[in-house]
Amino acid sequence: MPKEYRTIQEVAGPLMLVRGVEDVAYDELGEIELANGERRRCRVLEIDDGNALVQLFESSTGINLESSRCVSWQKHGVGCFGGYALPCL
Numbered sequence: 001m002p003k004e005y006r007t008i009q010e011v012a013g014p015l016m017l018v019r020g021v022e023d024v025a026y027d028e029l030g031e032i033e034l035a036n037g038e039r040r041r042c043r044v045l046e047i048d049d050g051n052a053l054v055q056l057f058e059s060s061t062g063i064n065l066e067s068s069r070c071v072s073w074q075k076h077g078v079g080c081f082g083g084y085a086l087p088c089l
Contacts, residue, residue, distance in 0.1 A: 003021075003022065003023070003073065004069050004070065005018050005019075005020065005021055005069060005070040006068075006069045007019040007020045007021075007070075008032075008063070008065050008068055008069070008070065009051075009065070010065075011060045011063050011065070013060065014055055014056045014057075014060060015045075015053060015054070015055060015056070016032070016042070016053075016054045016055075016056060016060065016063070017051060017052070017053055017054075018051065018052045018054055018070050019050065019051050020050055020051075021047070021050055021051065021052045021070075022050070023073075024044055024047060024052055024073050025044065025047060026044055026045070026046065026047060027043060027044060028043070028044045028073050028074060029041065029042070029043050029044075029073070029074045030042050030043070030044070030054070030070055030073045030074065031070070032054075032056065032063060032068055032069070032070055033068065033069050033070075034062055034063060034064070034067075034068050035064055035067035035068060036062075038062070040056060040057070040058040040059075040063075041056075041057040041058060042054045042055060042056050042057060042070075043055050043057070044073075052070075054070070
Protein backbone atom coordinates (compact mmCIF):
# COMPACT_ATOMS: atom_id res chain seq x y z
CA MET A 1 0.00 0.00 0.00
CA PRO A 2 1.48 3.37 -0.99
CA LYS A 3 2.15 5.97 1.68
CA GLU A 4 0.81 9.47 1.42
CA TYR A 5 2.80 12.52 2.40
CA ARG A 6 1.31 15.90 3.18
CA THR A 7 4.75 17.35 3.76
CA ILE A 8 5.38 19.26 0.54
CA GLN A 9 7.76 21.95 1.70
CA GLU A 10 8.55 23.92 -1.42
CA VAL A 11 7.73 24.10 -5.13
CA ALA A 12 10.07 25.86 -7.58
CA GLY A 13 9.19 25.42 -11.25
CA PRO A 14 9.23 21.68 -12.03
CA LEU A 15 10.92 20.79 -8.72
CA MET A 16 9.31 20.02 -5.39
CA LEU A 17 10.75 19.20 -1.95
CA VAL A 18 8.89 16.63 0.16
CA ARG A 19 10.03 16.18 3.78
CA GLY A 20 9.85 13.14 6.03
CA VAL A 21 9.67 10.42 3.38
CA GLU A 22 10.35 6.76 4.18
CA ASP A 23 11.01 3.82 1.86
CA VAL A 24 11.21 6.08 -1.18
CA ALA A 25 14.17 5.74 -3.54
CA TYR A 26 15.83 7.49 -6.45
CA ASP A 27 13.95 7.30 -9.77
CA GLU A 28 10.65 6.10 -8.28
CA LEU A 29 7.52 7.43 -9.90
CA GLY A 30 4.64 8.96 -8.03
CA GLU A 31 1.70 11.27 -8.22
CA ILE A 32 0.82 14.54 -6.59
CA GLU A 33 -2.86 14.89 -5.74
CA LEU A 34 -4.19 18.43 -5.63
CA ALA A 35 -7.02 19.54 -3.35
CA ASN A 36 -9.48 19.31 -6.26
CA GLY A 37 -8.55 15.65 -6.90
CA GLU A 38 -6.43 16.34 -9.99
CA ARG A 39 -3.29 14.18 -10.14
CA ARG A 40 0.08 15.05 -11.63
CA ARG A 41 2.96 12.69 -12.29
CA CYS A 42 6.43 13.02 -10.79
CA ARG A 43 9.78 11.24 -10.29
CA VAL A 44 12.21 11.21 -7.37
CA LEU A 45 15.51 12.86 -8.36
CA GLU A 46 17.29 12.74 -5.01
CA ILE A 47 16.82 11.45 -1.46
CA ASP A 48 18.71 13.08 1.40
CA ASP A 49 18.08 12.36 5.07
CA GLY A 50 14.37 11.67 4.65
CA ASN A 51 13.78 14.48 2.16
CA ALA A 52 12.89 13.85 -1.48
CA LEU A 53 13.60 16.20 -4.36
CA VAL A 54 10.90 15.44 -6.91
CA GLN A 55 10.62 16.44 -10.58
CA LEU A 56 7.11 17.17 -11.80
CA PHE A 57 6.30 16.00 -15.33
CA GLU A 58 3.45 18.49 -15.54
CA SER A 59 2.90 22.08 -14.46
CA SER A 60 3.30 23.04 -10.81
CA THR A 61 0.54 25.63 -11.18
CA GLY A 62 -2.18 25.12 -8.59
CA ILE A 63 -0.14 23.01 -6.16
CA ASN A 64 -1.02 24.20 -2.66
CA LEU A 65 1.61 23.29 -0.05
CA GLU A 66 -0.98 22.73 2.67
CA SER A 67 -3.65 20.76 0.83
CA SER A 68 -1.74 18.81 -1.87
CA ARG A 69 -0.23 15.41 -1.15
CA CYS A 70 2.22 12.94 -2.65
CA VAL A 71 0.76 9.50 -3.33
CA SER A 72 1.33 6.29 -5.30
CA TRP A 73 5.10 5.78 -5.15
CA GLN A 74 5.96 2.94 -7.54
CA LYS A 75 9.14 0.88 -7.06
CA HIS A 76 8.96 -1.81 -9.74
CA GLY A 77 7.25 -2.80 -12.96
CA VAL A 78 5.10 -0.38 -14.89
CA GLY A 79 2.90 2.21 -13.26
CA CYS A 80 -0.10 3.76 -14.94
CA PHE A 81 -0.35 7.46 -14.20
CA GLY A 82 -3.08 9.58 -15.69
CA GLY A 83 -3.56 7.19 -18.60
CA TYR A 84 0.17 6.94 -19.40
CA ALA A 85 2.14 3.73 -18.84
CA LEU A 86 5.58 4.64 -17.54
CA PRO A 87 8.40 2.19 -16.73
CA CYS A 88 9.50 2.17 -13.11
CA LEU A 89 13.25 1.57 -12.90
